Amino acid sequence: MASIITATVSSGLTQQADNSGVLQLASGTGNLVTVPSVTGTAMVSGNMPAFSAYPSVAQTLSSSTITKILFGTEEFDTNNNFANSTFTPTVAGYYQVQGHIQPDASYSAGVVAIYKNGSLYKYGSYNANATGVAPPSMSCLVYCNGTTDYIEFYASVQTGQSLSASSTFTWFQGCMVRGA
Amino acid sequence: MLYEKIKTLYPELTAEDFDFIKGTILLQNDSDGKGDYIAKWEHSLPRPTQEQLDAVTGA
Numbered sequence: 001m002a003s004i005i006t007a008t009v010s011s012g013l014t015q016q017a018d019n020s021g022v023l024q025l026a027s028g029t030g031n032l033v034t035v036p037s038v039t040g041t042a043m044v045s046g047n048m049p050a051f052s053a054y055p056s057v058a059q060t061l062s063s064s065t066i067t068k069i070l071f072g073t074e075e076f077d078t079n080n081n082f083a084n085s086t087f088t089p090t091v092a093g094y095y096q097v098q099g100h101i102q103p104d105a106s107y108s109a110g111v112v113a114i115y116k117n118g119s120l121y122k123y124g125s126y127n128a129n130a131t132g133v134a135p136p137s138m139s140c141l142v143y144c145n146g147t148t149d150y151i152e153f154y155a156s157v158q159t160g161q162s163l164s165a166s167s168t169f170t171w172f173q174g175c176m177v178r179g180a
Numbered sequence: 181m182l183y184e185k186i187k188t189l190y191p192e193l194t195a196e197d198f199d200f201i202k203g204t205i206l207l208q209n210d211s212d213g214k215g216d217y218i219a220k221w222e223h224s225l226p227r228p229t230q231e232q233l234d235a236v237t238g239a
Contacts, residue, residue, distance in 0.1 A: 064198035
């Protein structure tokens with residue numbers, strides 16, 4: 001039971017009311033969402049891009065050179081917005097993106113970073129000449145306009161070496177958390 | 181590699197000079213097949229020319 005507002009090609013907007021206190025919105029005949037009973041902004045899911053990727057081969061980084069990390073294998077890419085190791089969402093909004101690298105050899109210093117439109121956006125965890133440190137990770141929020149904005153993941157290690165290509169060790173993910 | 185070539189030209193440079201965040205020299209590679217390049221050079225030493233880098237062998 002619910003009150004339903006429906007948009008159709010033939011009738012335009014129609015409504016069907018009851019006393020359930022539940023509101024649903026319908027687009028056409030097959031798509032129906034229930035409006036959450038919340039105060040403030042309600043999010044309706046359905047077209048929110050999300051992706052997860054990892055390297056298809058072990059990439060070798062030069063010493064002290066911040067390098068775009070290549071992610072040739074996708075675990076999922078719900079809206080086909082991830083290609084050539086670059087996330088270019090086609091829905092405008094705010095995105096949570098995160099990534100991690102795992103150097104194959106001993107590791108003492110490095111950093112990871114999110115680049116937006118080819119420029120540094122945020123640095124992640126940063127290690128400088130320490131011992132026993134964990135490889136760097138990061139997570140941040142970034143706005144994308146849904147057309148031209150694109151996101152890449154970069155990393156640098158002080159001593160050049162290869163990165164693990166395992167999906168559990170070196171990865172890049174992102175998802176939309178709020179529309180524009 | 182570019183880092184090794186620069187170190188050959190300027191052995192006095194330290195890891196701190198190439199520090200990812202606080203250093204005066206930033207090397208970058210966009211994984212587009214064009215290789216490593218100097219994205220930032222704010223060190224007091226003169227920025228090496230391409231000819232100088234090309235002349236370095238064994239690095």
